[in-house]
Amino acid sequence: MAGRAAVPEVIWARPERTGRGPKPAFTRADIAAAAVRIADAEGLDGVTMRHVAAELGCGTMSLYNYVPRKEDLYELMIDAIGAEHEMFEPTGDWRADMLRNADETRAIMRRHTWVPRLMPGVFGFSPNTLRYLEHCLACLEPLDVPAGTKTELVALLNGVVTTYTGNEIATAERTRSMPWTAEEENAVRMAYLGGQIATGAYPRLTAAFTEQSGPVDLEAVFRRALERVLDAFDPELR
Amino acid sequence: MAGRAAVPEVIWARPERTGRGPKPAFTRADIAAAAVRIADAEGLDGVTMRHVAAELGCGTMSLYNYVPRKEDLYELMIDAIGAEHEMFEPTGDWRADMLRNADETRAIMRRHTWVPRLMPGVFGFSPNTLRYLEHCLACLEPLDVPAGTKTELVALLNGVVTTYTGNEIATAERTRSMPWTAEEENAVRMAYLGGQIATGAYPRLTAAFTEQSGPVDLEAVFRRALERVLDAFDPELR
């Protein structure tokens, strides 16, 4: 008997070096950087244990000395790009600072289009994530609400950024492995949508679609969403 | 030459029957239902072409007569659960109606925990998605804002529901294939977090964590987020 309950592993709690034996050839940062390089160039599906190992110039199974599971590799990747956040000095204008943070997150996601696909599965407490959270709280210092409300604001804002940017990216990236372009696919989908609308089964939807003149300005939609979320937390507006 | 540009396929534009040859043994709905059954029972990773085919009682490759790519199977699944939305008669209270819609979406996601993982990749215009969108617009009839603003409200609200419920589910589901429980993993992660906080490197984060007495009430956090989003669109509050 004896449950032999395997103890959960958290990559961040695992020491990077243990002292005995040969020196590890790579650091965790090396591995994360290699994985990020591949994901940027070929998409998340290009990140395979074999591929990352090849990028590092070592045998596939050697990777498992550093990363117990592939999922942990993902955690390393998310943490690595967390370092790209500029932890600027708060200006005292919490709204402007949070908008800047959101814009930066959006820019990072556009540089690393695989991030949104990873977000729901990755637990949020890597070192750089903690640093970023702390930075956001510093930006929110002038906001006179309980600390719990501030973390809720950060969570909601990050969620909106991820959702909007993720959708945008997904639309563009879906065709990466397809033999046609995103524009071609979009045209076909819009043609189908037009056909559905023409059936008259969705009157209100039809109205909404015909109301707008040109193509949707995604950037403007994004900014409006951010402003609304900030409004909802602004004591001066209530 | 001749570009031979493969034409994009959209599963919904493809007719379900073509007329010639033997009658198909299954409908699209049969296939979607089988896939959903598997995903509910074993998680999204259990949904393999072989497994779904076995569930239907046909050869693996026969599935490809109905679904050109696995990704399209995912679209069928998302559409199938869209049918679970209750398209109730709008009451005239748009806030209450939208809260009800959000609660229902959350309940559906909890019944089908694989949904959030699929959301970013799946294009949103399946038949049942269109019906749901139309229903939301009907609920928003009393709200005196442009139609475009209404669709933005629906998008933002759905995004929040997906993000919050998805995070919740991800935390609970990550251990499905692990040899330890979610509680055990959570304890280890919290121990790590405690260690980090103890370093004093994150003063504001520490304050936020020590401020709260008991465990976080996720349901209350969720409801507050919804209310805030609704506030941000409510003309009577501005």
Place this chain on the structure above:
DNA sequence: GCGCACTACGTACGCTGTACGTAACTAGGA
């Protein structure tokens, strides 16, 4: 200087999505 914890990594297994080829079937045109 010995031993052991550690790194390195080749091989192998079970699994995946799906390309391809073949056989059976049936609706439409002659």
Place this chain on the structure above:
DNA sequence: TCCTAGTTACGTACAGCGTACGTAGTGCGC
């Protein structure tokens, strides 16, 4: 009415995946 072309059905096969396991070599701590 029969023929044929477009379907459905599906077995086989292949490249690639994550990773368990075993072995060989290395160098720190005692």
